[in-house]
Amino acid sequence: MTSTHLLIIVGPTLPQNLVADLEELGVVVNEQRPVPTEHLDGVELSVRYEGSAEELSNLAASHGVDIALLPVGDSPSRGLICLDCDSTLITGEVIEMLAAHAGKEAEVAEVTDRAMRGELDFEESLRERVATLAGLDKSVIDSVSQAIELTTGVKEALATLKEQGYRVAVVSGGFIQVLEQLARELELDYVRANTLEIEDGRLTGRVAGKVVDRKAKEEFLREFAADSGLDMAQTVAVGDGANDIDMVTAAGLGIAFNAKPALRAHADVSINLPTLAGLVQILGATTPGDIQ
Structure with missing residues (x-):
């Protein structure tokens, strides 16, 4: 069974095509909410994902953002x-x-x-x-x-x-x-x-x-x-x-x-x-x- 994770993305700005690029990697987005701070734009996504963290890291670097993939539920x-x-x-x-x-x-x-x-x-x-x-x-x-x-x-x-x-x-x-x-x-x-x-x-x-x-x-x-x-x-x-x-x-x-x-x-x-x-x-x- 594919586990659900919280995918947190932060950056100076969030590119409009970022979610589409995530979906191309196999990320299935269930829900989301914006979580900006004084210094950064941010979004929290509830996702299902079976790919590698390295692929996410490479995508983050290409867009100039940080991505954190964290487990949810029993955390x-x-x-x-x-x-x-x-x-x-x-x-x-x-x-x-x-x-x-x-x-x-x-x-x-x-x-x-x-x-x-x-x-x-x-x-x-x-x-x-x-x-x-x-x-x-x-x-x-x-x-x-x-x-x-x-x-x-x-x-x-x-x-x-x-x-x-x-x-x-x-x-x-x-x-x-x-x-x-x-x-x-x-x-x-x-x-x-x-x-x-x-x-x-x-x-x-x-x-x-x-x-x-x-x-x-x-x-x-x-x-x-x-x-x-x-x-x-x-x-x-x-x-x-x-x-x-x-x-x-x-x-x-x-x-x-x-x-x-x-x-x-x-x-x-x-x-x-x-x-x-x-x-x-x-x-x-x-x-x-x-x-x-």
Whole structure:
């Protein structure tokens, strides 16, 4: 028996021929309703589909939209969303922004990219990159904190999800000193990140305590779920790099955001637009009402 799915489509605009193209792939549309947000147009389709997710992904790319195919019926309600920070919650990589103050941005960026592709051990690469910061005045932390830019749509999306009862967490391979103010502004329920060691007002080039690596991210997600009284099936994880794989696969719904292939291969949903506004539609946190 063909199962029914919810097909969620979001984009700057929705092409008029998109549904016709979906039907050519074998998608049978039963019902639909528009679900636009401030930043994106969107539609939710109740469909029957037996084809591959890859075909849908290719079609989405050709139309400049994102498509998420989700099961319906027995799907649990979600209650916790956990996001990576660098290149997910925010647009840049904090370690590279800090390294720019030491004249090492290009060198560090190359190592970061390899680590996110899964080519390097994350902890080893992090310690190597942090070592380039040795001797910098601690004031660079404030400078970088003020220069951080949120990913388009994420502030509004998280506010909507919190209104819907979600708890929001951020787990970062970056640094807690940079995230503290952002965590307050976004009213995050949980935040975990690495700690830059500081002595006599200067960065030592070392990380204090245990490194937040791939394994630690999953462990924190499980900790947050337990603290919230939720099953793992009720969690959502969003990330972009190889160090997010364990967290994304452990979550009830794993989302890859403009991600490296290493992570996309493990995610339930891939977002390829440069905005996280579509989280609202993908998680179903829209205005209540039946699809029509």
